[in-house]
Amino acid sequence: MERRGATRYPMRLLVAFSWEGEDSVVHGSEGESRDINGRGIFVYSDLMPAIGSKVQMNVFLPQTAPPRRPAELHAEGRVVRIEPATSMSRTAGFATMNHTVILCDGEGRPIDDENSWKQFGFG
Numbered sequence: 001m002e003r004r005g006a007t008r009y010p011m012r013l014l015v016a017f018s019w020e021g022e023d024s025v026v027h028g029s030e031g032e033s034r035d036i037n038g039r040g041i042f043v044y045s046d047l048m049p050a051i052g053s054k055v056q057m058n059v060f061l062p063q064t065a066p067p068r069r070p071a072e073l074h075a076e077g078r079v080v081r082i083e084p085a086t087s088m089s090r091t092a093g094f095a096t097m098n099h100t101v102i103l104c105d106g107e108g109r110p111i112d113d114e115n116s117w118k119q120f121g122f123g
Contacts, residue, residue: 008035008042015041017057019049019079033059034093038101041075044093053079055096070106 011033018028031045041057049055059073077098085092103111 006037006039008037010035013062014060015043015045015057016060017043017045017049017055019053019055021053022050031093036073038098040077040080040095040097042093042095044091046091048082048092048094049079051079051082055079057096071111072104072106072108074100074102074104074108076100 013033013036015031015033016028017031018026020026027047027049029045029047031043031048034042034044036042036059041059043057055077057073057075057077059075061071061073063070075096075098077096077100079094080097081095083093083095105111
């Protein structure tokens with residue numbers, strides 16, 4: 001039975017993420033999103049945080065056409081599930097439940113006007 005309340009959008013996007021491990025050391029890696037929505041992101045990666053870890057992610061959105069600026073989603077959340085690799089063709093990954101998602105321009109500045117999604121071709 002599907003328990004998610006929001007539609008997931010399949011999107012293959014570069015994701016840079018970091019988390020603080022049990023050893024109090026900040027770890028970081030990159031991966032690729034499998035799907036994304038306002039409440040969470042699933043990320044394929046060879047290196048991943050443990051379940052329950054707080055994670056910060058930058059999801060790099062495609063530049064749809066000049067003169068559009070590149071944009072990023074900055075998300076903070078918690079790892080709620082890990083899926084191990086099942087074959088040579090599928091990388092392991094993790095799912096997050098996000099508590100904060102901010103649309104930012106390519107320089108990391110928050111975009112807060114009500115039409116910001118339309119500026120980047122998402123609305």
